[in-house]
Amino acid sequence: MNNAAASQTSEVSTKAALHSSQIVKIQDLNVFAGDHHILKNINLEIPRNKITVLLGPSGCGKTTLLKCMNKLTDLYRELKVSGSIFIEKDDILNTTTNIPSIRQKMGLLSQRPYPLPVSIYRNVSYGLKLKGVRDRKLINFSVEKHLREVGLWEEVKNRLNAPATSLSIGQQQRLCLARGLAVKPSIILADEPTSALDPISSKIIENLFKDIKKHYTIILVTHVLRQAIRLADHAIFMIDGEIIEQGDPEELFKNPQTEELRAYLVDGN
Amino acid sequence: MQLRRKIFDKITGFWMITSLITILSLPLIIGTGLYLKAAPLFDQQSFFSLIFSSQWAPSKGEFGFWPFIAGSLYVTVLSFLFTLPVCLLAAIYLTQFSSKQLIKVMHPVIDVLAGLPSVIYGVWGILIIVPFVSKYVAPVFNTTSSGYSVLSGGIVLAVMCIPYILNMLIEIFNTVPVGLREASLSLGATRWESVKHVVIRGNFPGIISAYGLGIAKAFGETIAVMMVVGNVVKVSINPLDAAYPLPALIANNYGEMLSIPMYDAALMFAAFLLLVIILIFNMIFRYLIHKTKRQ
Numbered sequence: 001m002n003n004a005a006a007s008q009t010s011e012v013s014t015k016a017a018l019h020s021s022q023i024v025k026i027q028d029l030n031v032f033a034g035d036h037h038i039l040k041n042i043n044l045e046i047p048r049n050k051i052t053v054l055l056g057p058s059g060c061g062k063t064t065l066l067k068c069m070n071k072l073t074d075l076y077r078e079l080k081v082s083g084s085i086f087i088e089k090d091d092i093l094n095t096t097t098n099i100p101s102i103r104q105k106m107g108l109l110s111q112r113p114y115p116l117p118v119s120i121y122r123n124v125s126y127g128l129k130l131k132g133v134r135d136r137k138l139i140n141f142s143v144e145k146h147l148r149e150v151g152l153w154e155e156v157k158n159r160l161n162a163p164a165t166s167l168s169i170g171q172q173q174r175l176c177l178a179r180g181l182a183v184k185p186s187i188i189l190a191d192e193p194t195s196a197l198d199p200i201s202s203k204i205i206e207n208l209f210k211d212i213k214k215h216y217t218i219i220l221v222t223h224v225l226r227q228a229i230r231l232a233d234h235a236i237f238m239i240d241g242e243i244i245e246q247g248d249p250e251e252l253f254k255n256p257q258t259e260e261l262r263a264y265l266v267d268g269n
Numbered sequence: 270m271q272l273r274r275k276i277f278d279k280i281t282g283f284w285m286i287t288s289l290i291t292i293l294s295l296p297l298i299i300g301t302g303l304y305l306k307a308a309p310l311f312d313q314q315s316f317f318s319l320i321f322s323s324q325w326a327p328s329k330g331e332f333g334f335w336p337f338i339a340g341s342l343y344v345t346v347l348s349f350l351f352t353l354p355v356c357l358l359a360a361i362y363l364t365q366f367s368s369k370q371l372i373k374v375m376h377p378v379i380d381v382l383a384g385l386p387s388v389i390y391g392v393w394g395i396l397i398i399v400p401f402v403s404k405y406v407a408p409v410f411n412t413t414s415s416g417y418s419v420l421s422g423g424i425v426l427a428v429m430c431i432p433y434i435l436n437m438l439i440e441i442f443n444t445v446p447v448g449l450r451e452a453s454l455s456l457g458a459t460r461w462e463s464v465k466h467v468v469i470r471g472n473f474p475g476i477i478s479a480y481g482l483g484i485a486k487a488f489g490e491t492i493a494v495m496m497v498v499g500n501v502v503k504v505s506i507n508p509l510d511a512a513y514p515l516p517a518l519i520a521n522n523y524g525e526m527l528s529i530p531m532y533d534a535a536l537m538f539a540a541f542l543l544l545v546i547i548l549i550f551n552m553i554f555r556y557l558i559h560k561t562k563r564q
Contacts, residue, residue: 072451077368100457108455114448117471126466127456176452183456 023048023187023217024069029083031064031073031241038064040241042083046234051209051218053228053249056238057264062221065238066189069219070106071099087187104131106187107180107216112196113172115164116179120156123164123175127183146178150208170201177208181216188212190220194227206231225265229253237261300544307538310531319538325502332535334542336504340419340512341546344498345488347423347508352430352483357469357476359431360438365450365464372439379439382432391496394425399497407509414509417499422512425493430483437479441472474558481554485547491516515543 024046031039039061046052054062064073071092073079084091092102104127116123124143133139143160147153152174156167164175173193180188190209194202209218209231222228228235232249237260244260245252256262310319314332322333363372402424403416445468453463469476499511500521519539522532 067451070455072454075447075451075454100454100459103455104457106455108452110448110452112448114446114452116449116453116467118466126453126458130457130462179456189455 021048022046023088024219025086027084027086029065029068029081029085031061031068031082032080033076033078038079038241039068042243044236044243044246046217046219048217049213049215050233051213051220051231052234052236053232054219054221054236054238055225055228055232055264056223058223060238061241062223062238063191066191066219066221068093069187069189070103070108072103072108074099100130104183105185106189107177107183107185109173109177109180109188109190109193111192113169113176115167115172115175118164119161120164120167120175121160123179124182126179131183142182146181147175149181149212150174150178151204152178168201170197170204173197173201173205174208177205181212185216187217187219190218192221192223194222194224202227237264239264296544296548300541303537303541303544307534307541310534310538313531320542323504327529327532327535330531332531332538334515334539336502337513337515337518337539338542338546339504340498341488341514341516341543343419343508343512344422344426344494344514345484347419348426348430348487349480349484351423351427352434353480355427356431356434356438356479356483360435360442361464361468364439364442364445365468366460379432379436383436387429387490387493388496390425390429391493394421394493394497398424402509410509412507412509415499415511417497417511418509419498419505419512420508422494422498422514423508425497426487426490429490429493430487433486434479434483437482438476441475441479442468445471473561477554477557477561481550481557484554485550488547488550489516489543491520495520515539515546519543 022045024044026042026044029039029042030037042065054065056062064079067073068081069085069087069092073081081093083093085093087102087105090097090102095102116126118126121143124146125139128139128142133142144153144157147156152171155171156162156175159166164172167175173196177188177193188209194205197205206227209220212218213233220227220231229249234247235249235252236246237244237252239260244258245256252261253265256265310332313330314322319332319334320338321335322331323335324331324333325336363375398421399416401416402418402421403414406420407414407416449467449471450463453467454460458466494514495517498514498517500513500517501511502513503510505512519536523536
């Protein structure tokens, strides 16, 4: 899938000396599904411990871009991915690091919550168990810590062994966040995480993001302009597989440089 | 107009209830019928000795059904052992790992296999499996076997059940949402770990019911098994020996030898036993499904 040779890789990685304030750097990323060019020459940088919003209309390739970052694109044989994605200093598209450990650097929050078909407790402990943690005390501690982190502990502490599916959908989404945080990622990939939620649950998730960005870098995909304005520290606007504009959100939303973004801002408001 | 609609409504309602009652009472009617027909046998022998005695001499009036029950169970269990790993792994591969093209090719193949009449499996068993068991399997264990054996029956039965169970498993595994797999992978699971935790554990009730239906079908399968199993009345632990399952007993003898007293009652009792055992199987699997669903 990755057609760059190893020698090229080392050359590229020296060139791409990552600034310490950046955690992700994407260079010349292209994704094809057959003849369909889904992502076109993506070049971007994502700042550390900030909320970066990927904004754009549905079908513009935001989700695919997100899936490239934790290599879920591997699941789809029809997708051809080329270019480089540096996470910290490792080009994950051309690396020998094993995929599970790359994925554990990132927590994924999808459009609707997908709790595993086990108990609440075991949803959170799942990632730890995969990492090989066997110490009960440590697992208990971690489960409580991360359920507290997402504000779910008080609601579920008396029914940790109940099936995760017995929670409300908003609670499930927070559980999925806790589950992702438990593997100690540095990045959180959030793919329209509030699109299936009611306004109150959405607000809880948004506030959570604001709280936890001290410790994590959040990459949020959304097509809701208001949400982008509320949360973004850095914004990237995409249309049709291309990055149209990126930069400081205030600047971007006040003085759009392109016709596309201007039109989107008008429609979105 | 109003009247016509009312009458029509009444008629359809009545019809639905009647058909429902008919369907619900069918097993009861069949069961009672078989029991009444078999009843004369109970005057001669106790229920316990009918089931657990191995003495089978109809002309002397001795009816012990144990060899038949044991033969049926043995063949079924063997076939289950063969189908369990094959179907589970094949279904996992087809739904989780393979390309979509392969599934497109496999579906008609499975459907054809599922649709083949059992007599064809029987003939195939006689031509391929029986000689294989006699020429290659028996020498490995330093024994001789005609090939008409429990093992042959188990293999043929397994092959017959594979498309049936595989189809159900594929349907079940296809219901696992992609998002769930992605969630598990994104937490650092390998593909196999994801399959284990998400696909297998999450669908445990479904997997059990697929195998339960498969076993119930296997237990009652008649023609194909009858053609390769040897049909000798004896109880043996050796899978290379012949056996005589219950359905084969009924199919081979009903309509003949009815001049022997009590023979028809004995065959009715065999049918009744078959019904009861399948009922018990179903109840066990229902219970297992219920139990795993609650977890």
